[in-house]
Amino acid sequence: MTAGxxxxxxxxxxxxxxxxxRAPTLLFVAAxxxxxxxxxxxxxxxxxxxxxxxxxxxxxxxxxxxxxxxxSLGHAAFFGLGAYGSAILVAEYHWPPGAALLASAAxxxxxxxxxxxxxxxxxxxxxxxxxxxxxxxxxxxxxNEVGLTGGPDGMSVPDFSILGLRVVGxxxxxxxxxxxxVAAIVLAGNLVDxxxxxxxxxxxxxxxxxxxxxxxxxxxKIRVFVxxxxxxxxxxxxxxxxxxxxxxxxxxxxxxxxxxxxVVVGGMASIWxxxxxxxxxxxxxELLARFEGYETIAFGAILVATMIFLPRGIAPSLGARxxxxxx
Amino acid sequence: MLRVExxxxxxxxxxxxxxxxxxxxxGAVHAVIGPNGAGKTTLFNLITGVYAPSSGSIRLRGEEVAxxxxxxxxxxxxxxTFQNLQVSMNLSAIENVMLGAHLRLNSSLLAAMARWxxxxxxxxxxxxxxADLLAFVGCGAYLGAEAHAMPYGALKRLEIARALAAEPKLxxxxxxxxxxxxxxxxxxxxxxGELGRRGVTVMLVEHDMKLVMNVSQHIVVLDYGKKLAEGTxxxxxxxxxxxxAYLGAExxxx
Numbered sequence: 109m110t111a112g113x114x115x116x117x118x119x120x121x122x123x124x125x126x127x128x129x130r131a132p133t134l135l136f137v138a139a140x141x142x143x144x145x146x147x148x149x150x151x152x153x154x155x156x157x158x159x160x161x162x163x164x165x166x167x168x169x170x171x172x173x174x175x176x177x178x179x180s181l182g183h184a185a186f187f188g189l190g191a192y193g194s195a196i197l198v199a200e201y202h203w204p205p206g207a208a209l210l211a212s213a214a215x216x217x218x219x220x221x222x223x224x225x226x227x228x229x230x231x232x233x234x235x236x237x238x239x240x241x242x243x244x245x246x247x248x249x250x251x252n253e254v255g256l257t258g259g260p261d262g263m264s265v266p267d268f269s270i271l272g273l274r275v276v277g278x279x280x281x282x283x284x285x286x287x288x289x290v291a292a293i294v295l296a297g298n299l300v301d302x303x304x305x306x307x308x309x310x311x312x313x314x315x316x317x318x319x320x321x322x323x324x325x326x327x328x329k330i331r332v333f334v335x336x337x338x339x340x341x342x343x344x345x346x347x348x349x350x351x352x353x354x355x356x357x358x359x360x361x362x363x364x365x366x367x368x369x370x371v372v373v374g375g376m377a378s379i380w381x382x383x384x385x386x387x388x389x390x391x392x393x394e395l396l397a398r399f400e401g402y403e404t405i406a407f408g409a410i411l412v413a414t415m416i417f418l419p420r421g422i423a424p425s426l427g428a429r430x431x432x433x434x435x
Numbered sequence: 436m437l438r439v440e441x442x443x444x445x446x447x448x449x450x451x452x453x454x455x456x457x458x459x460x461x462g463a464v465h466a467v468i469g470p471n472g473a474g475k476t477t478l479f480n481l482i483t484g485v486y487a488p489s490s491g492s493i494r495l496r497g498e499e500v501a502x503x504x505x506x507x508x509x510x511x512x513x514x515x516t517f518q519n520l521q522v523s524m525n526l527s528a529i530e531n532v533m534l535g536a537h538l539r540l541n542s543s544l545l546a547a548m549a550r551w552x553x554x555x556x557x558x559x560x561x562x563x564x565x566a567d568l569l570a571f572v573g574c575g576a577y578l579g580a581e582a583h584a585m586p587y588g589a590l591k592r593l594e595i596a597r598a599l600a601a602e603p604k605l606x607x608x609x610x611x612x613x614x615x616x617x618x619x620x621x622x623x624x625x626x627x628g629e630l631g632r633r634g635v636t637v638m639l640v641e642h643d644m645k646l647v648m649n650v651s652q653h654i655v656v657l658d659y660g661k662k663l664a665e666g667t668x669x670x671x672x673x674x675x676x677x678x679x680a681y682l683g684a685e686x687x688x689x
Binding site for chain 2: 320335
């Protein structure tokens, strides 16, 4: 090999390394682009949208639970507050939806910061209880502030429009939620594979060791909590505009548990696992609908089976199994 | 570089460390020895910020650091390993070492998500340095290993590599040879000797007397939380109080 060809070969190897590293994401984007051509009607678009929303929420929650090792049983509260923030600002105060989304995200982020400063000093069951309480308080507040939120009946939300461009209908919203999901996958992937992501994961592994090399444990836990809550708020805002109607159930405890289940079953500390978990649990109600009345049992059976046979979650367990077969 | 004065830590009514004073000079290997329960690890935990002292002073280059958090001490160049392993088992071997370089890297979440210019390049440089450190501590064979798949002896050395990645001015090693066999202990001994020659100030707690006597220039002996003696390995070895503490009072007279 001549000296002149060396730099070119490193450049091309860097490009190929990038392609290999990004291959799953690129394939996924291709699938998202092709999908609308296959989906027969708007009902399927709606299902795809719900999967994308849950997947984005699960990825954000996985950063907290799977990567940093901090449980949150109240994450739906941030989703619900984001939804109501946009609903109230746009419907009652006639804010432009884009500004309302940003304002809601900022408010929820600030709330998450204040809450995190207090509760992230707790660990284990105490943290679980505190976040659970937070979620319950949020949904009670949304039910009782009838003047502002319409109470248990909920309130309707005007269409989303930005710079004169209105987003209406499942087919338009599909692209919005596909874009937010891809953004979440790429940004979370970047974060995990970085000094900050390493610090978060190290806190999960050994907080003592991480602190001894200068990782500000509480500061990092607060930051990832705020990040995760803010993403949930943004998704809440978009969801409110998409469905056009919000109810306090959005912030409820069942929704929080559902999100945690997606993370755990899909795979802790696995971004693709979260996508898989979200897909599974968003599709399950549709697929199990024919078992009317028994779907909860089927749901529970899936959960128990996963925990017994794939304790690390679906994606990491299957990934490890395939890897072993390769080598 | 480090001056400990009248350091005391009581747990309830028990003084685990009582009125201990000593100096640590720059660029030497120091050791703290003593029978089980003498307060050695408590002393380490006080100086590295795991516990806050009940009274007394710890000065690092003239600055009072008693009661500071481990994070603040890390920023001042203090690094350590742990008697009971503290390795992040969910990370790979090399990532554990790279974690040591945390304070020298851009650890902003937003910059990480946006792949800020230079962040990835600096992280790759940190990975190369970490690979060198793994080789330096004798863990070159575990370059691509996951931490949870490594044997105990290798994890002990992984901790040293992580501590070194922080480029410490003062390195605390808490029983680096505990649980190791003779060959591994000899390797750790050679490693500590090399660190001393490279100018890292090392402070060591260790039960293996041969290792301590071979690598340290200065030894502090603790017994029942109090300083019993201090000096060069030869002085300590001949000290009747030290012999009494280790072997019983009668042997000292014999």
